[in-house]
Amino acid sequence: MSTHNTTTTWKGKMQFESTNPSGETLLINAGEENGGEGPGFRPKALMLSSLAGCSGLDVASLIGKMKLEVGDFKIETIANLTEEDPKVYDEVIIEYHFYGSNLNEERLNRAVDLSVEKYCGVLEMFRQFAKVEVKTMFHKI
Template sequence: MADKIVKTAFTGGMRFVSKFDDGHELIIDTAENDGGTNSGPRPKQLMLSALAGCTGIDVVSLLNKMRVEFSNFSIDTEATLSADHPKIYTDVKVIYRITVKPEDREKVEKAVTLSKEKYCGVSAMFGKFANMSFEIIYS
């Protein structure tokens, strides 16, 4: 039996709507020059968003447990696609941007390490097909 179910239906053009078992919906589409209407993100973009969301939730949870005050937290994901079909991500860089007190930087680094090595399942999946790198930028 499946743990999670996502039902995705074609709605015309190149547009699909995914309905999640928790009631959320998501539109997936492509650009006009590829036959879509640009009404939603592309599937591979969603993968990068899932990666950022997964590790971001881990880091916030861990920093809260460590009682680290932070602000201006964001995550950029940069990826390179292979030249040949099927085009897959070959290199992915996750860039964390965060403001913390200088004495809390070591805790941020610990939280990022725990996310990438232990908790973030999306990161673990990406690691099966792409070279992963991580960077923390403090502001």
């Protein structure tokens, strides 16, 4: 078993700086509607970025291992936030967009499936509290 440690330090008002295990830092801030001002990621949006990043790393690794031709690749996450407090995501759509002139759709679908069903721990955590829908889209260029 391994552990991950982060340190999140209050920088004043509604802003925090968080340091991850690799030493990188990012700013976290509330939206203006909640007293925040200035730069910083919103905490719930960071969860969606973590979800996309986790799965994206899986898929990028598989693209390399499968020697697939992909010109560009992006992941869109669309999440429904409940109205009542505590506000949580109850539904999440993950859209995988692949761009290229010679896309192997079958193998790219396999790469996404492996991430979604086997490798992405963040996605598995999301399944504990939200309905997750996955869409894969191919854009010939």
